[in-house]
Amino acid sequence: MRTSLLLHKPTSAVRKFSAVPSQLHVLLIAWLLIGAASTVWCFASPLMSAPDEAAHTIKAAAVARGQYGGTSSGVQGELLTVEVPKYIAEVQNFNCYATHPEITANCYQPTDGADRTPVKATTSAGNYNPVYYAIVGLGSRGIAGEPALYAMRIISAWVTSFFLAAFFYAASCMRKSRYMLIASAVSVTPAALFLSGAVNPNGLEIATTGAFYMGLCVMLENAGKSRPSWLTTAIVVISGILLANTRPLSLLWLALAVMAAVIGHSRFALLALLKAKRFQLSVVLVSVSCLFAVWWTLTAHSLDSLFAVTPPLPADEAAILMLDRTVGYMREYVGVLGSLDTAPPAAVVYTWVLGFGWLLMLAFTARPVKLRWPVALTTIAVLAVPPVLQAGSSETVGWIWQGRYALALVILLILVSGRAVRFRPFNPSPWSASLIRWSLVLGVLAHAYLLLQGLRRYTVGLHGDHINWTEMFEPQWQPPMSWQGLAVAYVIVLSIAGLCLYRLLMTPQLAPQTPGNMSKVAK
Template sequence: MSTLLRTRRQLRHAPIGTTMFRRSMMIFPFIAALSLLWAFASPLMSVPDEPAHTIKAVSVAQGQLRGTTGNNQGDLTLVQVPYYIAAIGQQACMGMKPTVTADCAPPVNGDASEKVDAVTSAGNYNPVYYVIVGSPSRFLSGESAIYAMRAVSALLGACFLSLAIAAAASMRRPFWPTTAALVAVTPMVLYLNASINPNALEIVTTASLFLSMCLVFENHKQLSSARFAMVVVGISGAILANTRALSLIWLTAAVVAAVIIYGFQPLLAVVKNRLGQTMMGLIALGCLASLAWLAVANSFKSLGGIPSEVTPDQAFFTMLDRTFSYSSGYIGIIGWLDTPAPGAVITFWSFAFATLILGGLSMSRGRGRIAVCLILLAVILLPPILQSQVITELGYIWQGRYLLALFVLLVLTCGIILRERPAPQGEWAQSVGRWFIAGAIGAHIYMFIYALRRYTVGIQQQTNWTEMFDSVWQPPLSWQVLALAYLLVLLMGGVLAYKMLLSRSTVTIENLAGSADLGDSIPDARDRRH
């Protein structure tokens, strides 16, 4: 018991930033491993728009920030890249054809490294993500270069996602924030994080910015203990501002939601703090750089589509009707939008989302419910508003993943305001927790193997699971090895999740009260249980 009390005192008196850092280091290997396994399981260029982003990343890494483009809406950008990169679109031969396996793709000829002209629809996008992810192409070629670029993207995203979960777990009442953070890690988030696409980076930096800011605000009376969290806020915000054209909206939403929940007093404390001023300046510089790039490069001109005769008001109400149709884009839809997640996976995450969102909406007092309502309205109204503005030029181009950063913010906001409610306790709560974590593991592995089925034998009308053992295409290491490794990582991650969420409830106040040197640990025990 004395060892337990010493450990609790050390945790209580350790700077909250140190606690967050240590937890992020524990979480990172699991998120990184899951993302890297997705990177190998998904055939090259099997993620929507990955060829365009790959060409952009290689061109930026070689010094071409923009290339040459026209002035008309949807004009492609001309850049110079190695021949094998220029021809990388051939790898997407199975796109939008769920019955076609990845065996249709020709080999990537890494020896064909002479520079040729290539076009990309991402030419006007902000170069920050691409200069990082494209760096392996400077010293590697062929499939090795592309897989290395995927790995860099996966590790970068895993870093910010680990920081987000660690920030939630470091709060005084961590159960609901941590639960929300784990629920937000859907198969779609991991799938995108394993590809060459800045979509995932904007999702994880939004989560990292918001949860780290909440942790800072929670400790605004002792900001010296939250220095690491403040640094994470600054870096996350600056990078988020420079991921995609809409990222400034998600940044603004995250900051506004945190201020509404905690009030202006914590914000004023940060403004008066020297490190806080530095991090706010870093975010401001990131926003200015993003706005400057948008003005100079005119990033929205890169969007391509088919002009439509549908009027903006018709498009608006059509998009309202489709609000829930895009939910699969939050949970899992692999390939070029051709293979939605199985019904069991959709059901599990829909239940988890509904639990958190209804819980957030049911809060009867406080400013938190205002934040939830505002973000929920944005989730419902932003797609119709944005789509209706471009319907005549581009037609219907909206995808669920475009809004995933904001939807994740909604889930996390619900988790933050639910921290006022006591955490489930007792044997029944632990049993429910174990089953819920087991359900999450089952849904994740089911989605992973389903994706492997789609690429190894195709999604046919008849059930063809057994045909996977005699498949026409195999990912690196074989699908069996990847699936087994994915399951093992999920199981170990599930143990860690259980310890973060529920193991504290086994240490009750009554247990601790039996010790003579309990001291002032009772309030801390109460906080940790809730």
């Protein structure tokens, strides 16, 4: 009854609650909240516990000291050698519990953080593009030891969080933005936050793919009406440059993001955008970065795997096996922690399956039919690209695929689905308000549940069917600020984020509507 009164009585309190926030405020608040959530993951995950984090940390420290590549014998699978401070070289000893979920994080011996003696170290990321590593490697300059390692994580978290926040900024810039806001929230999976809180370019690749796509959509929607804003232009340019230079596959995600954004808009919008000088500048800058990325990939042989070669597998068998495992990778899209040794609770996976499946079904029934085309394109890419890529390397390096490699593409599909259904009527009735509230509560609980699962794994270990939640109050390992402090902080941040999102969904349209604009976009 109270909700009904709030929605229908034009009281001053309602007008104050319904005040439309500016798009800049949306960006800043989303960045603050997502950055805070990612920072919790920085401390909740033991150092070097994320996938291949030791290799990426060594690479980042080397790049920060002017070593953009490394020394190699040219043998497939052999790691590259770089020179880094001794405390950096010893991070490979941290992950003594990898692939052993029953072993807690107290097994590693702390290193001498004051020892900055240059020593040789090897890294499987030695041939990767240096751009991401140049950014996070700054955390290893000026400080040493564990503070430097956490600083590298925090830099990665806040840079990545900015582009995750750009999802919500771009959604708020569009007409009929509510479904886009929902899609943005669904796309920020626990895996995205977990990876953003680690030294790994995978997190930045995921965030910049979505930010680049969303920024292009804003530009296309406003083409011919006004010049693209400098903030939107900056997001498109910077996300495009970083995306092209994160991982070897990133150029493919960038191309798919461009196609998904262009398809579904009228040719008049595209032609009008091509005439805008700010967009022309964006194209030039992103294109130059793509050329650099291609040059680096070819000269540094970034497509060659430096991981240990597994037994070869015929290409046709690898492709069929990948297709068979397509749905199974949903667990990794949601949040498999550590070195793929800590699966998410089933309830967490089902929560995202429910949200993702709902968006996808709405997208494939969207009107006009033209809005379904980019959904179909991205769906085909999600189904076909991983099998093709794995089959292309299975006979030389064996099975190397992990679900997180395609998470950028999956998040792109979620955002594309949100764009397809955004013209569906959304009535802020008491029933819909209640549905949104309970959905947000479910999302907060799912995020928090996975964090607690990770904390349980590292504080007391996972021992098969033995239920040991109460044993966490006598932990064998404690993260900085204790697992209790991190859990409480995470719930508070998520709850505030849920309240902010609820306000956005219940307020009047964020972006002003112009008569006839919706029909132009939908043609």
